[in-house]
Amino acid sequence: ALSAPQASGSGVIAGTSAGAAIMSTVMFRDALSVINVMKGHLRDGKEVDRGLGFVGPNLFVDQHFLKRGRFGRMIPLMLSRGYKLGLGVDENCAAIVQGDNVEVIGAKGALLVDLREAKTDPAQGVLNLTHAKLTYLDRGDRYDLGLHKINPSERKLRGQKLDPSTPGYKPEFTNDPFYIDML
Numbered sequence: 690a691l692s693a694p695q696a697s698g699s700g701v702i703a704g705t706s707a708g709a710a711i712m713s714t715v716m717f718r719d720a721l722s723v724i725n726v727m728k729g730h731l732r733d734g735k736e737v738d739r740g741l742g743f744v745g746p747n748l749f750v751d752q753h754f755l756k757r758g759r760f761g762r763m764i765p766l767m768l769s770r771g772y773k774l775g776l777g778v779d780e781n782c783a784a785i786v787q788g789d790n791v792e793v794i795g796a797k798g799a800l801l802v803d804l805r806e807a808k809t810d811p812a813q814g815v816l817n818l819t820h821a822k823l824t825y826l827d828r829g830d831r832y833d834l835g836l837h838k839i840n841p842s843e844r845k846l847r848g849q850k851l852d853p854s855t856p857g858y859k860p861e862f863t864n865d866p867f868y869i870d871m872l
Contacts, residue, residue, distance in 0.1 A: 702743050705752075707752070711743075712740060712741065712742075712744045712750045712786075713740040714741075714742035714745075715737055715738075715749065716737065716740035717737055717762065717766070718736060718738040720736045720737070723758070723759070723761040724761070726765050727761050727762070727816050729765065747772070748834060749766065749767055749774070749776070751775065751778070752777075752778050753779070754777025754779050755777065759777060760800075760802075760823075763775050764802065764818060764821070765816055767804055768804070768807075773805045774803055774805070775802035776799055777800040777802065778793075779799060780797065781795055781796035781797055782797045789833055790832075791826075791831060791834060793829065793830050798825055798827040798830070799825075800824070800826070801822075801823070801839075803821065803822035803823075803824065803837070805837070828842065829841075829843065829844055830845075
């Protein structure tokens with residue numbers, strides 16, 4: 690799911706699944722297999738179409754992202770349409786976008802795909818990419834689209850830093866419970 694406030698600030702726009710995808714100015718419509726998208730089969734009005742653009746022109750949004758392994762379809766679309774930032778929202782979670790601020794809520798998280806420093810080599814003739822940054826934003830994490838800054842959740846900031854190279858390192862696996870079923 691994804692939500693964004695209206696320009697007037699008087700309401701909320703929200704969507705789940707395809708409703709999240711329409712938040713971008715460009716969206717997947719009837720994308721064939723991921724391999725076909727990776728081969729460049731991205732026809733307007735077929736595999737991709739216009740979205741409603743509620744999150745602005747600089748952020749591409751895809752849904753069911755981690756569960757369905759949609760890295761391979763997001764990156765080619767971002768490259769072909771000039772997007773530098775993409776947000777892959779997973780199932781049972783949401784991203785709240787207010788201005789330049791994105792906050793992830795829900796059971797899982799979202800993947801931020803940053804192609805601002807990415808390079809491709811057209812001479813290879815196939816999809817290739819270096820220097821892409823992938824950041825997993827967990828529940829409660831925030832990202833500032835303007836400053837390109839990650840702000841960890843309050844829960845993470847309260848805890849101790851985990852450094853596996855520290856003598857006596859012992860990870861703590863406690864998570865605040867999150868239930869997707871209101872009953």
